[in-house]
Amino acid sequence: MTEKTYNIGVEATMEIIGGKWKAIILCHLRHGTMRSGELRRAIPTITQKMLTQQLRELEADGIVHREIFNQVPPHVEYSLTERGETLNHVLNQLCTWGEQNIDERRANGEAITLIHRDDVPNKTVSPA
Amino acid sequence: MTEKTYNIGVEATMEIIGGKWKAIILCHLRHGTMRSGELRRAIPTITQKMLTQQLRELEADGIVHREIFNQVPPHVEYSLTERGETLNHVLNQLCTWGEQNIDERRANGEAITLIHRDDVPNKTVSPA
DNA sequence: TGCGTATCGCACTTTTTAGTGCGTTCTTGT
DNA sequence: ACAAGAACGCACTAAAAAGTGCGATACGCA
Numbered sequence: 001m002t003e004k005t006y007n008i009g010v011e012a013t014m015e016i017i018g019g020k021w022k023a024i025i026l027c028h029l030r031h032g033t034m035r036s037g038e039l040r041r042a043i044p045t046i047t048q049k050m051l052t053q054q055l056r057e058l059e060a061d062g063i064v065h066r067e068i069f070n071q072v073p074p075h076v077e078y079s080l081t082e083r084g085e086t087l088n089h090v091l092n093q094l095c096t097w098g099e100q101n102i103d104e105r106r107a108n109g110e111a112i113t114l115i116h117r118d119d120v121p122n123k124t125v126s127p128a
Numbered sequence: 129m130t131e132k133t134y135n136i137g138v139e140a141t142m143e144i145i146g147g148k149w150k151a152i153i154l155c156h157l158r159h160g161t162m163r164s165g166e167l168r169r170a171i172p173t174i175t176q177k178m179l180t181q182q183l184r185e186l187e188a189d190g191i192v193h194r195e196i197f198n199q200v201p202p203h204v205e206y207s208l209t210e211r212g213e214t215l216n217h218v219l220n221q222l223c224t225w226g227e228q229n230i231d232e233r234r235a236n237g238e239a240i241t242l243i244h245r246d247d248v249p250n251k252t253v254s255p256a
Numbered sequence: 257t258g259c260g261t262a263t264c265g266c267a268c269t270t271t272t273t274a275g276t277g278c279g280t281t282c283t284t285g286t
Numbered sequence: 287a288c289a290a291g292a293a294c295g296c297a298c299t300a301a302a303a304a305g306t307g308c309g310a311t312a313c314g315c316a
Contacts, residue, residue, distance in 0.1 A: 007243050100214075200284095
């Protein structure tokens, strides 16, 4: 019962979505259930081990739901839990800010590639 | 000119505010300029080295402004740059979510201490 | 039989991140 | 004269995070 101490709210959040992969995984899961292999293809640079490990941790934190279909070859699906869904807004913010930051840096001469751009309904409002 | 690649926007954001301390530091700076020592007192568990190091990185990323008053003993002030300010909304979200998460976990029996709770204007609306 | 599939575990190494301890600078207060 | 104060830098160590490589399963198919 080692009394846990946080300095400020954000610390608790980062403990859950921090690290190199968790936020990325969660962002992909925002749009719905995905299989392990799908996630791996969406995030080509993640290793199988990291993917599994991070998903397990997210599961332990009650953010991700893991559904195993008992068949061979294995079939496992991941989705956000209810608690996970409460992160959607935060994740959207984080994505959007990142995209803006990338745009700025590009405008500044940096060569950057962004694989998955959130289709922010680009004010493509009702055509004339 | 090694072409940088991000999987999704959030990755760029986390590169900047990720790590054990940056988001915490930024949250404290949300409320205005602070001196190095003030920050250290606000975050008692950070080491002097980490504080300086993280602030330097945030400065390099154009998020934090560092103002040195050329006097002895040294006097240095930190504040958010304009770009840093654009993170305010994101940081608020992260803080709030963390606080809610802490509340849930407490309700669940965990013993947690939160040092700095954002004074979310606790619906203490106009008194009668 | 031997191959491909989809998911994961495990042992091990490498890389990254964080922490420790000590030195520096002038000035003010005692 | 001496200690304390503020904000570092630097060399070094420790701990945490990520990456590599290999094995397992159990089925369907050529």
